Structure formats: structure tokens, C-alpha cells
Amino acid sequence: MTDRPSILVPIRVLEGESVPEGVPELLAHAHVVLLGYHVIPEQTAPGQAQMQFEDRARERLDEYETMFEEAGATVERRLVFTHEGQKTIDRTTTEHDCLAALVPNATGPVEDVLVAVRGAVGIDRLARVVAGLFGETDASVTLYHIAEDEETDEDVGTLLDGLVDRLADLGMDTSMVETRVDRDQEALDAIVETADGFDTVVMGESDPSLATFVFGLPADQVADRFLGPVLVVQREPPRETEE
Amino acid sequence: MTERSVDVEPAGENVAGEVPVEEPESVTDDTTVHDDDVELERTIGLVGGLAIGIGTMIGAGIFVFPGLAADNAGLAATLSFAIGGVIALLVALPTSELATAMPRSGGGYYFISRGMGTAYGAIVGLGLWLGLMFASAFYLVGLGHYASAVFAELGVTLPFSPVIGIGLLFGAALTALSIGGTENTAKLQNVVVGVLLVVLTGFLSYGVLDAVGVFGGGTVPEQFFSRGYFPVLSTAALVFTSYLGFAQVATVAGEIKQPGRNLPLAMVGSVLIVTVFYVVTIFVATSAFGADQLGQFGETAMVEVARDFLGLPGAVAILGAGLLATFSSANASILSASRAVYALSRDALLPRKASEVNLRYGTPHVALLAAGGPILVLVATGKVELLAEVASFLHLVMYGLMCVALIVLRRRDPGWYSPSYRVPGYPVVPAVGALASFGLIVFMQGASIGIGIVVMVVSYLWYRYYAGDVTLKGDI
Numbered sequence: 001m002t003d004r005p006s007i008l009v010p011i012r013v014l015e016g017e018s019v020p021e022g023v024p025e026l027l028a029h030a031h032v033v034l035l036g037y038h039v040i041p042e043q044t045a046p047g048q049a050q051m052q053f054e055d056r057a058r059e060r061l062d063e064y065e066t067m068f069e070e071a072g073a074t075v076e077r078r079l080v081f082t083h084e085g086q087k088t089i090d091r092t093t094t095e096h097d098c099l100a101a102l103v104p105n106a107t108g109p110v111e112d113v114l115v116a117v118r119g120a121v122g123i124d125r126l127a128r129v130v131a132g133l134f135g136e137t138d139a140s141v142t143l144y145h146i147a148e149d150e151e152t153d154e155d156v157g158t159l160l161d162g163l164v165d166r167l168a169d170l171g172m173d174t175s176m177v178e179t180r181v182d183r184d185q186e187a188l189d190a191i192v193e194t195a196d197g198f199d200t201v202v203m204g205e206s207d208p209s210l211a212t213f214v215f216g217l218p219a220d221q222v223a224d225r226f227l228g229p230v231l232v233v234q235r236e237p238p239r240e241t242e243e
Numbered sequence: 244m245t246e247r248s249v250d251v252e253p254a255g256e257n258v259a260g261e262v263p264v265e266e267p268e269s270v271t272d273d274t275t276v277h278d279d280d281v282e283l284e285r286t287i288g289l290v291g292g293l294a295i296g297i298g299t300m301i302g303a304g305i306f307v308f309p310g311l312a313a314d315n316a317g318l319a320a321t322l323s324f325a326i327g328g329v330i331a332l333l334v335a336l337p338t339s340e341l342a343t344a345m346p347r348s349g350g351g352y353y354f355i356s357r358g359m360g361t362a363y364g365a366i367v368g369l370g371l372w373l374g375l376m377f378a379s380a381f382y383l384v385g386l387g388h389y390a391s392a393v394f395a396e397l398g399v400t401l402p403f404s405p406v407i408g409i410g411l412l413f414g415a416a417l418t419a420l421s422i423g424g425t426e427n428t429a430k431l432q433n434v435v436v437g438v439l440l441v442v443l444t445g446f447l448s449y450g451v452l453d454a455v456g457v458f459g460g461g462t463v464p465e466q467f468f469s470r471g472y473f474p475v476l477s478t479a480a481l482v483f484t485s486y487l488g489f490a491q492v493a494t495v496a497g498e499i500k501q502p503g504r505n506l507p508l509a510m511v512g513s514v515l516i517v518t519v520f521y522v523v524t525i526f527v528a529t530s531a532f533g534a535d536q537l538g539q540f541g542e543t544a545m546v547e548v549a550r551d552f553l554g555l556p557g558a559v560a561i562l563g564a565g566l567l568a569t570f571s572s573a574n575a576s577i578l579s580a581s582r583a584v585y586a587l588s589r590d591a592l593l594p595r596k597a598s599e600v601n602l603r604y605g606t607p608h609v610a611l612l613a614a615g616g617p618i619l620v621l622v623a624t625g626k627v628e629l630l631a632e633v634a635s636f637l638h639l640v641m642y643g644l645m646c647v648a649l650i651v652l653r654r655r656d657p658g659w660y661s662p663s664y665r666v667p668g669y670p671v672v673p674a675v676g677a678l679a680s681f682g683l684i685v686f687m688q689g690a691s692i693g694i695g696i697v698v699m700v701v702s703y704l705w706y707r708y709y710a711g712d713v714t715l716k717g718d719i
Contacts, residue, residue, distance in 0.1 A: 038602075040605050041424075041604065041605050041606055042578075042609065043421050043422075043424075043578055043581065043611065044600055044605060044607050045282035045348045045495075045498070045582055045585050046275075046284060046496065046497070046498065047264075047275070047283055047348055047497060047585070047589065048585045048589075048598050048600055048607055049600055049605070050277070050281065051589065051595075051598065052285060052599065053600075054281060054601050077280055078280055078282060079280060079282070079283075080274070080281075080282045080283070080284055081279045081281075081282075081283050081284065082284030082286065083284065083286040083446075083498070084284065084286045087286060091274075091284075125492075155412055155552055163626045191267055213644065214526050
């Protein structure tokens with residue numbers, strides 16, 4: 001086994017969120033970055049919450065860490081007290097170089113994986129997540145693309161074949177990989193609809209756009225409507241620029 | 244990313260057997276790290292820091308003091324505000340250095356307890372907590388005056404003065420809101436400060452042009468030192484309450500992103516900005532009416548100035564701005580007071596219970612009540628000048644000691660002390676800052692000095708009784 005993909009698992013540790021059933025098995029081949037975080041109102045100093053809640057939060061995280069380790073993952077963990085949950089998640093993702101973040105929902109044993117392929121951007125990271133997590137399992141992987149009007153069949157073929165080749169390079173048995181293309185559908189609805197027949201979804205984080213501000217990130221919307229776990233592949237972090 | 248280790252080991256225990264909480268392992272641009280895997284996120288940026296500083300300060304200096312100051316010092320009140328600004332700047336520079344070396348919650352209390360030991364720390368820490376209560380009460384009484392002016396504007400005549408009643412009402416409401424409210428008020432604070440600055444800039448620009456005669460209505464300024472020279476200094480001592488806010492930035496130092504850059508910018512920047520606004524405001528106000536008449540208008544003098552320039556819309560705008568400004572100042576001070584309680588309780592100088600977090604709301608209800616309750620008692624006195632001076636007294640003691648702490652730390656030069664910002668003009672700036680801070684106290688009223696000294700003595704006795712064994716000073 002080479003190069004476990006780092007997957008961020010954010011858990012609001014003191015608000016009853018826990019590691020749902022099936023998630024440790026799903027991430028058995030990952031390097032899990034377990035982020036327990038607690039969001040506090042700004043009237044409260046983060047240290048104040050830490051003073052009171054650290055012990056309890058640690059106990060929970062110990063428990064979760066063991067769950068992941070027993071399933072076979074390697075685990076690194078952080079406990080963060082914060083005023084802004086999103087900032088904490090983004091920062092931890094960057095600091096630990098996570099390829100993807102998990103939206104934790106329960107699942108049974110993972111047999112079918114739906115991989116939503118948007119375009120060529122970020123496809124290498126997508127491949128590393130899929131190959132790393134599912135390359136050594138019996139799960140079948142479906143690469144799913146919703147073609148746009150101006151895309152020809154050749155374009156789509158090149159895109160998906162390229163991804164299959166890349167997965168093969170990473171040591172995956174491509175007989176387990178299928179492709180599926182739909183046209184004339186609204187991407188989000190199509191993903192959610194198709195996802196019904198699958199155990200988990202892997203998708204990219206979209207570029208922020210106006211719609212993102214109004215409706216939230218597409219990945220979040222899918223996670224809200226699809227009841228299983230969603231792996232959101234993170235954008236390449238911007239290269240360190242000089243200050 | 245810069246990462247620095249923190250090597251201060253507090254020790255000992257208090258009467259209740261509580262020991263100070265361990266210090267964090269290191270401080271980064273984004274977090275404070277404990278035990279390697281527990282992090283406290285930093286979430287306040289430069290704008291947020293400036294908003295805390297300016298938002299706390301501007302309510303008092305512009306909306307409460309102009310009438311009182313002009314009454315005391317005449318046109319030379321302008322100079323009083325300038326003196327206050329210079330002293331604040333002399334303290335803000337050393338405070339910036341200390342804050343970048345120790346970006347932790349508690350501000351001045353933290354620097355002094357680590358630099359000079361527990362006794363000084365306790366006096367300053369408890370004094371800061373009480374000082375913030377006095378400041379808060381002062382803002383609330385100011386708010387009461389503005390709300391009463393609204394009634395007057397509407398033509399509602401009440402058989403009694405509603406000032407104190409309204410102050411009490413808002414004090415209670417603010418405390419309740421802080422405990423029960425979980426909305427993100429920080430963004431709101433930024434907007435409030437932005438709106439205030441825009442309204443004031445517009446109003447003052449018009450006022451300055453008018454004062455120099457562009458609109459033909461210029462009045463000839465009267466004699467500058469119409470009340471003599473001494474009142475200039477005593478007025479500076481009185482209005483110094485308008486400059487307390489930059490230290491509140493330091494009380495949330497533990498939550499500021501990139502503390503090495505943002506703390507100095509937020510503190511020095513907010514002092515410079517409000518000083519300019521204050522000086523221009525007093526200049527405009529006194530040139531519109533003259534000191535005598537301005538003094539008769541009292542706390543809400545600015546409303547009359549605005550009415551003189553811009554008629555009813557001007558008066559309404561300044562009334563609204565005054566309500567907003569005093570409200571946000573009071574709010575910021577209550578929150579800072581609660582942070583001070585937390586810092587003291589973390590170090591076992593107050594019972595741990597005092598910083599307990601409410602399970603339902605996630606807010607420190609004990610600390611907030613410990614701030615809000617006494618504030619109501621203070622508001623009930625309704626004495627604007629006394630409240631302001633005691634608040635200034637307690638802060639000035641802290642300011643002076645911060646400057647001393649900086650000199651002490653520089654001379655001892657312990658290994659853990661490595662500020663990323665170093666004060667220019669050492670040792671002159673901190674020395675002059677300390678002298679000026681202590682010096683200003685002399686010009687206060689006897690009653691204010693008396694109350695301030697009582698608070699300090701009681702704080703010291705509390706420390707001897709409750710936490711005499713606790714040592715907080717950093718290693719040498």
C-alpha cells in the first residue's frame with residue numbers, strides 16, 4: 001500500500017455529532033485527519049471553552065480515533081475551539097494537505113461508489129482519492145459525467161478515459177471501473193438522483209460563483225440531499241506566494 | 244508561518260485549591276496551540292480589531308464629552324483631547340510590543356502579571372475588570388442622555404428625567420443579550436463602526452468648511468485659553484476615558500489573526516484615527532457655538548451643533564449615531580470585562596466558577612453577570628464625570644504599569660520574550676508613557692482618585708487572601 005490519501009473528517013465533537021456507522025470502514029485505506037471542533041459564540045474566549053470542555057472532547061476523540069485505527073486507517077487528530085467553524089476546516093485542510101474532506105453520513109458496507117467528474121481541472125487529486133481509498137477494495141467505481149451542450153462525445157470520452165488510465169497508473173484494477181454519461185440534465189439534480197443507487201459519492205469542490213453564495217457549495221447541497229457519506233475533493237491549495 | 248514557543252510556567256494554588264491553567268505550547272498566526280493537538284482558532288482580522296478599538300472609543304469622545312469638556316476648558320478643550328491622544332499613543336506603542344510577544348487573552352493584565360509578578364497583575368487585573376464596569380456604566384448613562392434627547396425631539400415631556408432609567412434598561416438588556424444571544428455580532432460591530440465613521444466624516448467636513456468661513460457663517464473663535472491653563476490638563480484627565488478602547492484590542496489578543504502584524508496596526512491605528520476625529524469634533528463644536536453655550540448643552544451638545552449646521556436632519560442623524568455609538572461602546576466594554584474575568588479565573592486569581600460556560604448558550608454567564616450586575620449599580624448613580632474618571636484612573640494605572648513592565652522585560656530579557664514588533668525610541672517612549680499615565684492621574688478630582696485607590700487596595704488584599712501562593716511571573 002502506497003501513499004494513503006489524507007482525508008479530513010470534521011466532527012462537531014460536543015454537539016452530539018459522532019462518527020457514523022460505516023465511515024471507519026469507508027476510510028480504512030486513508031490517512032484520516034480527525035478534526036474535532038467546537039464552535040463557540042464570540043462572547044466566549046476559545047480558551048474559556050477549552051478549560052471546561054477539553055477533557056470531555058478528548059474522551060470522545062480518543063474513542064473515534066480507536067474506531068478508525070481498528071478499521072485500518074492511520075489517524076492524526078486535532079481538537080480546535082473556534083468562533084468560525086468554516087475557517088477552522090479550511091485551515092486544517094490546508095495545513096494537513098488533505099486531498100478531500102468527508103461529509104460524514106452513515107453507510108452500510110461500501111460496494112458502489114459514484115464519482116462525479118466535472119472536468120479536467122483537479123482530476124489528478126480526484127484520481128488519487130479514488131485509487132487510494134477504493135483501489136484495494138472490492139467496491140465498483142462508476143465515473144459519472146454530465147455533458148454540457150457544447151461538449152462532443154469525443155471530448156467526454158477523452159476526459160473519462162484519461163481518468164481511467166490515471167487510475168490504472170495508480171494501481172487500480174480497471175475492470176471494477178465503469179463510466180456513465182448523461183446529457184441534458186441539471187448537474188446537481190442528476191448527481192443526487194443517480195447517487196440513490198450508490199453507497200457513497202466522491203465529487204469535486206466547485207469554484208465559488210454567484211450561485212454558490214446563494215445556494216451554498218454544490219457539494220454541500222448534494223450532501224444535504226444524498227443521505228450517504230460524501231467525499232469532497234478539495235481544490236489544489238494556492239502555491240505559497242511570497243509575502 | 245511563524246511559530247514561537249511560550250515558556251512561562253505559572254505555579255502555586257489559591258485558597259480553593261485551584262491552580263493556574265497551563266500555558267500553551269506555542270503561538271502561530273492562526274492558532275494558540277496546547278499540548279500539540281489542541282488548538283484555539285484565531286478569527287479576528289485587522290478590520291475586526293480596528294472596529295473593537297474605534298467602536299469602544301468613539302462613543303465617548305464625540306458623543307458625550309464635547310459639551311462637558313468645552314465647559315471645563317473652553318476652546319482649549321481641543322488641546323485636552325490632543326494631549327489625551329498623545330498619551331494614548333505613547334502607551335499604545337509599548338502595548339503593541341507586549342501584545343506581539345504575548346498574544347493571549349487578558350491584555351494588560353496578562354502582560355503585567357507575566358512581566359512583574361502576581362501582585363501587580365492582580366491589582367491591574369481586578370482593576371481592569373472594575374474599570375471596564377465603570378466605563379460601561381459611563382457609556383450607558385451617555386446612552387440614556389441620547390435616548391432622552393430623542394424623547395425631547397419628539398416633543399414628549401416626561402415628568403421625570405428618564406436618563407438613568409433608560410441607562411439601567413439598556414444595561415440589563417445588554418447583559419441578557421450577551422448571555423442569551425448567539426448571533427454573530429462581530430460583523431454587526433464592523434458595520435456600525437463603518438456607518439459611524441461615514442456619518443461623522445460627512446458632518447465634520449461640513450463643519451470644518453463652515454468654521455473657516457466657506458459658507459459665510461463662520462464665527463470668530465474666542466480666546467483659546469478662556470478658562471486658564473490648569474483646566475486643560477484636568478480636562479485631559481476627564482476625557483481620557485475616550486481613549487480606553489485600544490487596550491480592549493489587547494484583551495482579545497488571543498483571538499487576533501497574525502497577531503504580530505494586526506495587533507500593533509489595530510491598536511496604534513485606532514488611537515490615531517479617533518484622535519483626529521476628536522480634535523476636529525471639538526474644533527467644529529466650539530467654533531459653532533463657543534464654549535459657554537456648548538457647556539450648557541451638556542452630554543448631547545453634538546446634537547445642537549448638528550442642528551445648527553444642517554437643521555433637523557442633522558440633529559436626527561447625530562442622535563441616531565450617538566445612540567449607536569454609546570450602545571456599541573457599552574457592549575464592547577461588557578464583553579471585555581467578561582474576558583478580564585476569564586483571564587483572572589484562568590490564573591486562579593478568581594474562582595474557576597467565574598468563567599464557567601453556560602451549557603445552553605455556550606456563553607460565560609457568570610462572568611457576564613459579574614460585569615452586568617455591578618454596572619447597573621454604577622449607572623444608578625448617574626454621575627457621568629465620576630464614572631468616567633474612575634474608569635480612566637484604573638486604566639491609567641494599568642497603562643503606566645504596562646510601560647514599566649516593558650522596561651522590566653527588556654532589561655531582564657528572558658528567553659521567551661521575543662516580540663515581533665519593537666517599540667521605537669526605547670527607553671524614552673515607554674518611560675514617558677509611564678510618567679504621563681501616572682501624571683495625568685494627579686489632575687483628577689479627589690473623589691475619583693479616592694475610589695480608584697480603594698479599588699486597588701481591595702484588589703491587593705483579595706490577592707493576599709485568595710491567591711497569595713500563585714506565581715505567574717515568567718522565568719528570568
